[in-house]
Amino acid sequence: MDQFNGCVGVDGAKSGWIAVWWDVGAFAHHVYPDAKALVEAHRAAHVIAVDIPIGLCERDGRRADTEARAFVGGKRASSVFSTPVRGILDAASQGEASRRHREIDGRGFGAQSFAILSKIRQWDDLLQGDADARRRVREIHPEVSFAALNGGTGRGLVDAKRTFAGAQARADLLGGIFGHDAVMALVRSVPARKAATDDVLDALAALWSAGRIAVGRARTLPAQVVPDTTGLPAAIWY
DSSP states (O other): OGGGTTEEEEEEETTEEEEEEEETTEEEEEEESSHHHHHHHTTTOSEEEESSOOSOOSSSOOHHHHHHHHHHOGGGGGGSOOOOOGGGTTOOSHHHHHHHHHHHHSOOOOHHHHTTHHHHHHHHHHHHHOHHHHHHEEEBOHHHHHHHHTTSTTOOOSSOTTSHHHHHHHHHHHHHHHOHHHHHHHHHHSOTTTOOHHHHHHHHHHHHHHHHHHTTOOOEESSSOOBOTTSOBOOEEO
């Protein structure tokens, strides 16, 4: 488990962001209200892996998203949402976001994607002004991580993460890395009012990816990481 020392896995939750890390032989967790509070609490971390789009395009879709859908494959490919273009980050409503998105590159912007726009903006604002955070924070996608744990390209999990079968399949894969008892103890320790079971498991998948990043074993989609116009890497790590 040494490879996970200094690593943090992060996923969005009901009340903010759930962070999970390995601390003296057991998992620790905390739910932070925003990205800034989370990063400030983990300044000593080597890698903070978070389920949020980071590098943004000016127009057209990201290659990272296209490759992630192909990597996951099957039913779970649809869980990789299209990342917004940078020019709509300040949109105040879904209607405004869709109109402006269509004006920029011809595509609309759906309600499901708009629901996470403020979270994308939150991390983008932080990373634009914090060089130290830029060195530590990396984008992951849990379904990409689970597909990798399940065997690689096209091996995304069949059952949705909010179903009993889906949760069990994800917990089993993570149990093979961290130990089943440790995974289930963590799940039981997080109050449902703060984070759902799927959020906890997604944060653990992010922690797995963070550990691979820390020891130089991680791969990216796309394989060649190309920064966006602000210098942020437009890639999904796993």
